[in-house]
Amino acid sequence: NAGVTQTPKFRVLKTGQSMTLLCAQDMNHEYMYWYRQDPGMGLRLIHYSVGEGTTAKGEVPDGYNVSRLKKQNFLLGLESAAPSQTSVYFCASSYEGRGVDQPQHFGDGTRLSIL
């Protein structure tokens, strides 16, 4: 009963390096989301997906890319990491229901530091 699994849990990068964060869910959820959480700012949506092969931009998409090649996986990429991307990243998924009437299930987060 894994739910939403994020890998890695921690990572330190140097400015300019690239990396990919993986989110996997085993609940057959249609919708998946990537958020970043910064002190005093709550959760801000980076990108999201309403189905396999689809992605859309959230409120803070710059500097990030995503892919949803398989229904159960949602990848978040940083092409050229910047210190401003130091944050805790959360992935969430939800059943489609009638849209957003279903609660989200969250992973435990990835703590990313960019030096």
Add this chain to the structure above:
Amino acid sequence: AQSVTQPDIHITVSEGASLELRCNYSYGATPYLFWYVQSPGQGLQLLLKYFSGDTLVQGIKGFEAEFKRSQSSFNLRKPSVHWSDAAEYFCAVGDTGTYKYIFGTGTRLKVLA
């Protein structure tokens, strides 16, 4: 634009005291509302949700919330707080037009022994 406001950044209560965390939303249609709790180093966990019907909803861990359309509020309550309730609490609304969820900035609860 749709928004969620949690006016209290920090709240401190004594163990055994009652608790109310405020949440106000701005949304044109009937909202889908949620409260989540986040313990340190963890992801968010659903406490309760409101879609329609009875405006007083019960959740896990003894929490309840009341939807008041006239006040655009969805406040979270607990009659008697336990030390283990110390965490950060987030209110959220589901935006049916965009498939997005809009979160408040959170309220951090401290519980005094």
